[in-house]
Amino acid sequence: MTLLTEHLLPVFLPQLLAGMAVNFKIAAIALLLGLALGVPLTLARLSGSITGAAASTLIGLLRAAPTFVVMFFLFNVIAKDAKVFGYAIALSGVMTVAVSLVPYAAAYVADNGAEALQQLRRGAPLAALLFLPNVGRAFFVLVMSSSAGAAIGVNEGIAVILREAERLPATSDKFLLFAVGIACFGVALQVGFAMINLLKNWLGTLLARKDTASSQS
């Protein structure tokens, strides 16, 4: 317990929280980029023409792209001094991880966006609004997935945990450290999912009230 009270909580925990903030930052960037790519893909997909078929194929490819491989591809292939039309296009570590998560985010947005648009066309705007909690769920999945950044040296939460683990000689101390890490990520995730469920329940209640009102009228 000495390790926990004298080092892990007062010294390590602030470092871990700072690292987790990087995970949240990566997830936010990835989600924004995913929305920017996913929404047009949704619209294209629902257009039903050749564009729709092309969009569906692209969404399928995005869905199949493994995040970790995409991250290594970006990390190793884009030169650090690469420029396009004079503009530097080299990605920082954080942006490399964020961009590698975009295929997942865009495919997710496209899938759920299509569902929401169909609900909207059916005249069920509240059902369409369920898109929001789904996006929130994707955000927390992205937070957890951003831990892959540890493999390319991004100083996020898992990298902080692993760096600390390397300094601890005893296996039991390492497992205690891992437990603290799981607890921190777990609390963030469960709080996030609880908020999403609250939002979902609230929307569900609104939906039920509207159905009741429409059936009475």
Add this chain to the structure above:
Amino acid sequence: MIRIARDLPSLFRAMMHALLLIAGLFAALTSHAQNDTTPDAALARLLVEAREEAATPGVCAKPDIDRLVRIFCNKQIRAGVRENYPLFGARDGDTLKGYDTDVARAIAATLKVELAFSRVTPANRIALLAEDRIDVAIATMGHNKQRDEQARFIRPHYYESQSILVGPKAISIKDWRDVVGRTICVTIGNGSNAQIGSQGARLMLYEDAGALPERLRDETCSLAVQDDSFFAFHFTNPAFAALHESKLSFAQVPWGMAVARTGSDRLAGALDLMSQIFHRDSVFLDLARANRIDFGFLEKQREVWKRPECNISKAKMGNTDTNCVLPPLANALQATTFAPAITAFEVWMLQNTGVVLSLPMFKTMPAWNLFKAGISNSLIMIIGALAATLGFALLLGAALGSRSRPLRWAAQALTITMQSTPVVLTLVIAAAVAQVFFPYSPMIALCAAIFALGLTNGCNAGQAIDEAMLTLREEQGHAAGGESGVAGLFKVAVGRSATQIVSFLINAAKGTPIASFIGAPELLSALTDITAFSSGRATTYSMLLVFYIVVVAIVVYLCGKLRTYLEQRKGQPA
């Protein structure tokens, strides 16, 4: 006039005698000089001949003269040196400092010509020689058999370095067993990368060695490997030296000055001889001391070149006796039988499409073996992860839906824990647990990764089965069902949750490359190792991306078939 005419024959005879005497003396002296086999005499002869040739009218205008002659024609030698390698070649304002630059100055002084420096990098130093933009490269260049085919290396070698593993003092590394599973930052193309990869360490690649000390300071890298000559400067920084130390040293490499393979025979000979003399007379040693670099190798070499059997020349070259000169590092990789066809294909692609394709994984046996093993291990990983996911899903689905509270609570606790743990951390914990019971091996890492991926995805799929069971119980009022009823309900629940099970199976297949994080020898790991000692990163990682997308697409197709099967079973009576 008559007297003079009478004395002419005797005068002529006297002159002839004098001429014969002079000729005899000259022949004797020349013979003595020719027989002098010291490197000093051989170098003097070589330089005199080259200077005389350069002074001959019209010679300097010829295009194919030896570079030594041209150096005398231009009264200048062009030395390629590095500018970002502290203690060896570093720019300080308008001047270049370091051991390599001082060696270049010593050579120019011996030749009595001006010195012009050119900045070179590890990537272009040999190309600049071939393009005749520099006369000699003195640029921290390790001499190995592979490079022998690209440039003419000067021997004896002017320095020797070794690779060292540097890390924080807080981390205990006693031998190679302690680096297993750790991430080590290296520079692409470093000759020791293959050796590091074979020890079970993960490689994080950097293009420039200059990034390594900074990444050690900001703790992005906990360990880094580079030449001791490179870290020598950083260890002169008290702040760096207070926190870091050299953990292991390995892979000694002799450094060679190099000249172009063609048109530089006499220049190479002169530099060989100079190098012998510089070792024997402590010129190299004094320059090393002045630049505060390690000089153990140079002290040993001085003793070697002082020995009578070594302090000799052969023809117009230095001593090539293997008892005196060191061999190049034998790092040449065995080529595959189809390497020429691959090279021809690369050339064809470039000529016909303009696409620069580099396929190092097909050209050398070590790379080819790594590539084959990577593919087969990746397929094993994917099949294993799918089986483990399905197994854990059924197991946890049954446990979560069990009537036994302790079993249900245990399964719920495990599910929540797994859902709250980033998969990278799950993998690390699985690998740490495995190492408690078994000594590390790539296969153990592979099994740990399959277990971790299966458990992570299986928990989520198991929860979907449990939720399906709950809804079925609500719908069918099965609360008091018997054993056969529970089993039947479970089968229907599996069918009802088929979509979620399939999505987590696909997720497991997509997640397999992350196993490289704990050293599992799958394709990503193999290709990272291959690109660490060869070129062609763009092609390699593009191929990797295509491989995984195709494999995941196949998994998606097969999982679609499985979903159809499960959903059809759902409709059958329990």
